[in-house]
Amino acid sequence: MADPAPHLPAAPEPLLRAQGIEKTFDRTRALAGAALDVAAGEVHGLLGANGAGKSTLSRVISGHLRRDRGTLTWRGRPLDAGRPREAIAAGIVMVMQETSLAPDLSVLENIFLPELARPGRLRLGTLRGRAQAILESLGQADALPLSAEVRLLSAAQRQLVEIAKALAVDAALIIFDEPTASLSPGEVERLFDVIARLRGAGHALVFVSHRLEEVFAITDRVTVMREGRTVAAAVPTATLTQADIVRLMVGQDLGRIFAARPAPASSGAPVLELHHLRAAPLVRDVSFALHGGEILGLGGLVGAGRSETLEAIFGLRPPDGGEIRLDGRPFAPRRPAAAIRAGIGFVPEDRRRQSIVPDFSVRENLLLGHLSARRGAGLGYRSQAARISQLLRHLDLPEERLLDANMLNFSGGMQQKIIIARWLLLDPRVLLLDEPTKGVDIGTRSAIYAMLREVADRGTAVLVVSSDFEELLGLCGRIVVMSDGMSIATTASAVLDEAKLTLLAAPRSSMAGTTALLRELAQETGGTAFWALRDEGRVFCLQRAGGEGAADPGFGPGATPRFEETRIAAALASPAAGFVAEPDGVLRTLLVRVAGHRGHELGWIGLTVAAGDPPPAGAIAARIHDRFVRSI
Amino acid sequence: MSDAIVQTALLRRLGARLELRMLALALIVFVGLSLASPFFLKSNNLLNLLDQSVVTGIVSVGMTFVILTGGIDLSVGSVLGFTAVLMGLTMPQYGIPAGIAVAVLSGAGIGLFSGFLVARFGLASFVVTLGVMAIGRSLAYICSGQNSISDIPPQINDLVYTPILGVPSNVATLLVLYVLAFLYLSFTKGGRTIYAIGSNPEAARTAGLGVLAYSILPYVVSGALSAVAGVLLSAQILSIDPLAGTALELDAIAAVVIGGASLAGGRGSIIGTLIGVLIMVMIRNGLNLLGVSPFWQGSAIGGIIIAAVLVERLVSTRVRA
Numbered sequence: 001m002a003d004p005a006p007h008l009p010a011a012p013e014p015l016l017r018a019q020g021i022e023k024t025f026d027r028t029r030a031l032a033g034a035a036l037d038v039a040a041g042e043v044h045g046l047l048g049a050n051g052a053g054k055s056t057l058s059r060v061i062s063g064h065l066r067r068d069r070g071t072l073t074w075r076g077r078p079l080d081a082g083r084p085r086e087a088i089a090a091g092i093v094m095v096m097q098e099t100s101l102a103p104d105l106s107v108l109e110n111i112f113l114p115e116l117a118r119p120g121r122l123r124l125g126t127l128r129g130r131a132q133a134i135l136e137s138l139g140q141a142d143a144l145p146l147s148a149e150v151r152l153l154s155a156a157q158r159q160l161v162e163i164a165k166a167l168a169v170d171a172a173l174i175i176f177d178e179p180t181a182s183l184s185p186g187e188v189e190r191l192f193d194v195i196a197r198l199r200g201a202g203h204a205l206v207f208v209s210h211r212l213e214e215v216f217a218i219t220d221r222v223t224v225m226r227e228g229r230t231v232a233a234a235v236p237t238a239t240l241t242q243a244d245i246v247r248l249m250v251g252q253d254l255g256r257i258f259a260a261r262p263a264p265a266s267s268g269a270p271v272l273e274l275h276h277l278r279a280a281p282l283v284r285d286v287s288f289a290l291h292g293g294e295i296l297g298l299g300g301l302v303g304a305g306r307s308e309t310l311e312a313i314f315g316l317r318p319p320d321g322g323e324i325r326l327d328g329r330p331f332a333p334r335r336p337a338a339a340i341r342a343g344i345g346f347v348p349e350d351r352r353r354q355s356i357v358p359d360f361s362v363r364e365n366l367l368l369g370h371l372s373a374r375r376g377a378g379l380g381y382r383s384q385a386a387r388i389s390q391l392l393r394h395l396d397l398p399e400e401r402l403l404d405a406n407m408l409n410f411s412g413g414m415q416q417k418i419i420i421a422r423w424l425l426l427d428p429r430v431l432l433l434d435e436p437t438k439g440v441d442i443g444t445r446s447a448i449y450a451m452l453r454e455v456a457d458r459g460t461a462v463l464v465v466s467s468d469f470e471e472l473l474g475l476c477g478r479i480v481v482m483s484d485g486m487s488i489a490t491t492a493s494a495v496l497d498e499a500k501l502t503l504l505a506a507p508r509s510s511m512a513g514t515t516a517l518l519r520e521l522a523q524e525t526g527g528t529a530f531w532a533l534r535d536e537g538r539v540f541c542l543q544r545a546g547g548e549g550a551a552d553p554g555f556g557p558g559a560t561p562r563f564e565e566t567r568i569a570a571a572l573a574s575p576a577a578g579f580v581a582e583p584d585g586v587l588r589t590l591l592v593r594v595a596g597h598r599g600h601e602l603g604w605i606g607l608t609v610a611a612g613d614p615p616p617a618g619a620i621a622a623r624i625h626d627r628f629v630r631s632i
Numbered sequence: 633m634s635d636a637i638v639q640t641a642l643l644r645r646l647g648a649r650l651e652l653r654m655l656a657l658a659l660i661v662f663v664g665l666s667l668a669s670p671f672f673l674k675s676n677n678l679l680n681l682l683d684q685s686v687v688t689g690i691v692s693v694g695m696t697f698v699i700l701t702g703g704i705d706l707s708v709g710s711v712l713g714f715t716a717v718l719m720g721l722t723m724p725q726y727g728i729p730a731g732i733a734v735a736v737l738s739g740a741g742i743g744l745f746s747g748f749l750v751a752r753f754g755l756a757s758f759v760v761t762l763g764v765m766a767i768g769r770s771l772a773y774i775c776s777g778q779n780s781i782s783d784i785p786p787q788i789n790d791l792v793y794t795p796i797l798g799v800p801s802n803v804a805t806l807l808v809l810y811v812l813a814f815l816y817l818s819f820t821k822g823g824r825t826i827y828a829i830g831s832n833p834e835a836a837r838t839a840g841l842g843v844l845a846y847s848i849l850p851y852v853v854s855g856a857l858s859a860v861a862g863v864l865l866s867a868q869i870l871s872i873d874p875l876a877g878t879a880l881e882l883d884a885i886a887a888v889v890i891g892g893a894s895l896a897g898g899r900g901s902i903i904g905t906l907i908g909v910l911i912m913v914m915i916r917n918g919l920n921l922l923g924v925s926p927f928w929q930g931s932a933i934g935g936i937i938i939a940a941v942l943v944e945r946l947v948s949t950r951v952r953a
Contacts, residue, residue, distance in 0.1 A: 316838065336840035346838060354838045359831040359898040368828065372840035377820045422839070 021070035030056040032228040045219035053228040062094035063087030093166035094175040103151035156187040175206040224248040271461040277322035284485030297476030305485035314346040315339040345423025349434040363402040413444025489558030522546025527609035550610040578617040665918035690861040694854030695884040702897025703757035710768030712877030716862035720781035720872040743855025747848035772874040781872040830897025
């Protein structure tokens with residue numbers, strides 16, 4: 001891998017070449033010699049851990065940021081795009097997470113937003129025709145109502161608007177920044193179809209991601225970044241394994257980041273319990289128990305209601321129903337101050353917006369939690385001085401930096417340590433963290449993990465929300481999976497992996513087709529239909545329909561029992577082409593393996609029926625194959 | 633961390649002390665005016681200077697509170713006028729203390745009204761206080777019957793000129809208010825909360841600070857202090873004009889901004905405001921002594937405000953970089 005060139009049959013002429021790009025924000029060096037070569041007609045993966053500089057490099061190329069140093073060559077000529085408009089004129093467009101759309105304008109107006117910058121009259125009729133043509137070229141003619149306001153669209157539809165917008169300006173290079181972050185598996189498939197069509201039409205595509213399965217599914221070559229540098233340039237994806245990429249991204253083996261396998265949840269009475277908590281609009285039915293000394297993960301997709309659940313616990317969002325219990329007693333904080341006094345600390349997701357008071361010194365930022373917990377009019381800062389020194393020594397923060405006027409000059413990791421320390425100063429019983437390592441460089445990440453583990457070891461109950469499934473699996477002993485505002489599974493992380501977590505977390509709304517299929521099967525046969533994954537002697541149930549009667553397989557949605565803990569152990573252990581009867585002869589089960597139409601393995605559809613003549617297995621299997629692919 | 637870095641950090645911190653930079657500006661104005669006019673340094677002129685600072689100075693304290701939260705209070709002048717009229721109507725019948733109490737309480741009440749609308753419903757403070765400004769002035773006219781009220785007890789004059797430790801009591805009131813405001817903003821939970829709200833309201837909220845209460849309080853303080861300024865003004869001239877305090881909000885906002893506060897909130901200090909008030913009053917006073925036409929004074933003051941803020945912006949970006 002030292003010299004990737006020989007692997008390529010004929011090194012394609014690069015459309016875009018970026019070399020030695022450097023960019024510094026305040027004192028943080030985001031890019032320190034990044035390079036990228038992209039050719040026409042390829043999907044190029046740009047990989048790296050959080051904070052590696054992928055997004056910064058993308059924004060430099062697309063003109064959203066001006067580089068400090070380095071050269072950009074576009075079609076063989078130097079490119080000096082200092083503004084997005086210049087990059088667009090050259091044919092480079094970045095598809096962002098819905099940020100570049102005007103929510104109150106229609107789909108059509110958004111697609112042709114750049115046209116507003118051109119002189120002359122707008123001809124809506126012509127534009128409408130062009131928009132239709134663009135959508136047809138993507139194979140998505142019916143997916144977008146052109147006159148709908150953008151704010152009414154789903155995340156996937158908005159992304160389609162962004163792509164159409166890029167094509168409306170004849171973009172030759174389209175950069176996708178984490179395009180799948182808020183999409184369901186079915187929507188990801190659809191996006192990959194669109195990307196494949198664009199590649200076929202000769203566009204160059206950059207796919208920024210840290211989800212490795214997707215990288216292997218869609219990219220032709222990959223460039224890997226670490227700490228602002230390119231560590232592997234334009235390597236053909238086929239020559240790499242997942243382990244290779246992880247090593248390149250992280251610079252070491254993953255095991256060393258998550259120092260020790262988390263201990264299993266401690267038993268004993270839970271510190272914090274949620275019973276069917278509801279808080280409109282995003283939290284619909286959340287239940288779990290959190291014990292002292294454990295790190296519990298709250299996993300799911302963006303928009304699943306995880307952050308909002310934390311806000312409800314912390315008194316920032318009034319619940320509409322259900323119950324929170326703290327130490328077994330009902331707990332209903334109406335303001336954050338009440339939650340803080342009860343011993344809860346909260347590290348929100350967006351440090352800059354939700355945590356840092358920019359005009360305060362680092363010391364006063366550190367003392368903000370103390371200030372609100374304090375009763376009485378005075379500050380009581382001096383009484384905390386000894387504890388602060390002790391805490392800082394412990395956290396490996398130099399004490400003189402407390403005097404620094406501006407906390408924003410610190411690296412993301414340092415900022416996060418200070419915000420966490422803000423709550424540790426209060427010895428919290430429960431610490432809530434929302435995306436604790438977002439924008440934190442990989443080195444500091446392991447320090448934060450170690451810090452959280454130590455906090456838990458001292459008896460604090462820690463609840464972590466993260467979209468980074470790898471992080472959840474490495475850090476947490478148990479994981480509560482949320483989807484569409486509901487907690488659908490609570491599982492020991494030892495039995496999960498990223499693929500299973502992704503499927504468990506998929507929005508239920510995107511499973512409507514599958515649900516209908518399962519319900520039909522259950523009704524027609526009087527049995528139970530389910531969608532599940534099987535792995536290493538365990539079944540992971542994603543969906544279930546029917547089964548109130550005799551044909552109960554012994555598990556429901558979200559459950560992850562071992563085969564022998566279910567009522568259909570024999571069938572699960574050795575699936576066959578037809579129905580498999582259990583040794584006791586009561587239940588018969590048909591398992592049909594299903595896959596997305598691009599070949600992604602998507603688990604099994606099962607049908608369990610009680611004794612009697614089983615329905616024809618072949619016909620049912622054929623129907624499942626046919627319907628499932630269309631439903632997902 | 634090496635010594636050199638600590639040292640530059642220290643230097644930067646000193647340079648970043650905005651009050652010091654503004655104090656230097658005040659000294660320059662002071663020395664310049666002393667050289668330009670032989671009357672400027674006369675002791676009775678210096679006392680006069682302080683006397684002229686009282687009304688703007690007191691109103692500027694409340695304005696500082698409001699601006700620190702990121703808001704603005706345009707209603708201070710008309711609140712002054714309206715509450716003074718109320719005092720003038722109460723005093724002949726119920727006595728001086730009752731009159732003062734009515735004025736200050738109604739000023740605080742008006743502030744509570746504006747603050748509640750701004751903080752609870754998220755209305756723009758500019759718009760709310762613009763409305764209150766119009767209402768206040770109109771009520772002042774209606775309640776006073778469009779005439780000056782001059783039948784107020786003359787003993788009220790003692791409020792202004794009784795010396796306390798050799799200082800006229802109105803100036804003493806001004807100084808005491810500044811000391812109290814300084815202590816409150818620097819050393820109490822409420823004061824720091826006001827700064828935090830102006831700097832980043834979302835962070836203040838998620839840290840559990842009492843954002844609603846301390847977003848309202850500054851308007852209450854501003855309304856009450858406008859009334860206090862009205863009491864002292866009426867006591868000084870022994871007459872209450874429904875037009876009193878017209879355009880006062882401009883002077884107060886200018887003083888706070890010259891004092892280094894950011895209109896976006898979170899940055900500024902009460903000492904800076906005091907210096908800003910003194911700069912404003914010195915310039916007005918000096919221009920009078922120099923015989924500059926009152927019509928030109930507006931241009932001079934406006935130019936100085938813009939120049940001061942521009943220089944401050946240029947200097948502070950350099951200090952930060």
